[in-house]
Amino acid sequence: MPDVRKWTEGLSRLLRRHRDPVVVQTLRSATAATIAYVVALHLSPEPAPLTAPLTALLVVQVTLYATLTNGFRRVNAVVAGVLVAIAFSQLVGLTWWSLALLIVASLAVGHLVRVDEYIPEVAISAMLVLGVTTISSTAWARIVETLIGAVVGMGCNLLLPPPVWVDEAGESIEGLARRLRQLMLRMGEEAAEIMPWQQAAARLHEARRLDHAIVEVDAALRQAEDSLRLNPRVREGLLHRVVLRTGLDTLEICTVVLRVLARTFTDLARNREPQPLFAADTGAAVEQLLSRIADAVVSFAVLVTTSISENAESAEARLAAELRTAAGTRDKLADLLRAEIRHDDRNWQLLGAVLTEVDRLLDELDTEHRSRRLLEELDRVSGEQRAKRPPWLTWLREHVGVPERLRRNRAGGAERSP
Numbered sequence: 001m002p003d004v005r006k007w008t009e010g011l012s013r014l015l016r017r018h019r020d021p022v023v024v025q026t027l028r029s030a031t032a033a034t035i036a037y038v039v040a041l042h043l044s045p046e047p048a049p050l051t052a053p054l055t056a057l058l059v060v061q062v063t064l065y066a067t068l069t070n071g072f073r074r075v076n077a078v079v080a081g082v083l084v085a086i087a088f089s090q091l092v093g094l095t096w097w098s099l100a101l102l103i104v105a106s107l108a109v110g111h112l113v114r115v116d117e118y119i120p121e122v123a124i125s126a127m128l129v130l131g132v133t134t135i136s137s138t139a140w141a142r143i144v145e146t147l148i149g150a151v152v153g154m155g156c157n158l159l160l161p162p163p164v165w166v167d168e169a170g171e172s173i174e175g176l177a178r179r180l181r182q183l184m185l186r187m188g189e190e191a192a193e194i195m196p197w198q199q200a201a202a203r204l205h206e207a208r209r210l211d212h213a214i215v216e217v218d219a220a221l222r223q224a225e226d227s228l229r230l231n232p233r234v235r236e237g238l239l240h241r242v243v244l245r246t247g248l249d250t251l252e253i254c255t256v257v258l259r260v261l262a263r264t265f266t267d268l269a270r271n272r273e274p275q276p277l278f279a280a281d282t283g284a285a286v287e288q289l290l291s292r293i294a295d296a297v298v299s300f301a302v303l304v305t306t307s308i309s310e311n312a313e314s315a316e317a318r319l320a321a322e323l324r325t326a327a328g329t330r331d332k333l334a335d336l337l338r339a340e341i342r343h344d345d346r347n348w349q350l351l352g353a354v355l356t357e358v359d360r361l362l363d364e365l366d367t368e369h370r371s372r373r374l375l376e377e378l379d380r381v382s383g384e385q386r387a388k389r390p391p392w393l394t395w396l397r398e399h400v401g402v403p404e405r406l407r408r409n410r411a412g413g414a415e416r417s418p
Helices: 002-016 021-043 051-059 064-091 096-112 116-130 135-159 166-189 197-228 237-272 280-305 309-343 348-365 367-388 391-400 402-416
Strands: none
Touching: 021 051, 021 135, 051 064, 051 135, 064 096, 064 116, 064 135, 096 116, 166 197, 166 237, 166 280, 197 237, 237 280, 237 348, 237 367, 280 309, 280 348, 309 348, 309 367, 348 367
C-alpha cells in the first residue's frame, strides 16, 4: 500500500508538471533531435549524421519567433562555413597556417552574412569539413544535414507548440513587487526610531540592489514577449506584451523613487543623529503610509499579471481602495510635516522631499495614469508595426477594414483588464 501511494503521488506530480515550460522545452528539443537524426540516416551519405540532430537541438529554441530567426541564421552560418572550407581545400589544404587563415576568414564571413551569435558556427563548420579527406561529399552532406535539422526543428513547433512564458514573467514581476513591499515596510518601521545613519545607508544600498532584480525581470519579460510573437496559441499577443512591459516600467520607476526616498532618509538620519528620524506622531504616519503604498505596489503587480477579466476587475478595485486610503494618510502626514517644520525648519528641504517622493509613488500607481499610459503605448507599438508592414499587406488590411476595428477592441479591453 505505501508503494502504491508513493507511485500515485509521483504520477500526480508528473501530471502537474506536464505544463511546466522547462519540461515542455526539454521534450520538444529531444523529439526534434531524434526525428532529425532518423530522417538524416535515410537522406545523408554519412554513417552517423550527427549534424542534423545538433542543428535541430540548437534551432528549437524556447519560442517560435526565436526558432524561426535562429533557424535561418544557423543555416546561413553552416553553409557559409562549408563554402569557405571548400575554397580553402582547393587552394591550400590543411596546415597549421591555413587553419589560422581559415578561422580568420570564417569569422570575417560570419560578420558579413550577419549571423549574429552563430558567427563561431561558421568557423566550426569550416574546420570540421576541412579536416576530412572526401571534402566534396562531406561538404554537401553537412549542408543536407543542417537543412534537415533546421526544417525538423521548425516543424516541431507545429506539432508541439512552444511554451508561453507569460506566467513566469508574471511571477517575476510579482516577486519584484514583494521585494519593494518588504523594503518599504522596513523603512516605515524604522521611521520613528533612533536609527544611526549607517543603518539608513544600509537600506539605501538594499534599494540600489533592486536594480539587479529589475534586470532579471526584464530578461524574463523579454522571453515572454518572444513567446507571444507568431504563437498560434496566443490571441491578443500585443496587448499582453504591452501590459506586462508597462507594468514593469511602472515598478522600475517606483524602485527609483524608493531609492531616492532611502537617500533622503539617510541624509535626514545623519543630520538628526542622535535624535529619531521623525517625531513620534510623524514617524507613525510615515510607517502607516509606506505600509499602504507597499500593499498598493503588490496589488498593482497582481493587476498587471492577471489575465481573467473578473479577477482583473477585483484587483483594480482593491488597488483603487488602497490608493484612496494612502492618499488620506498622505494628507495627514503633510499636516504633521508642516507642523514639524514650523517647530524646527533646519531640515525642511529633506522633510519636503519625503512628501514629494511619496506623491510620485502614488501618482505612478494611479489607475487612471496606468490606463492612459497603456493606451498610449498600444497606439505607439501599433503604429510601429504598421510602419514595418509591406505596402501590399497595408493596402489589403485597409480595404478589408480589420485592423482599425481590432485596434479599437484592444484599446477597449485594455481599459477593463490587462
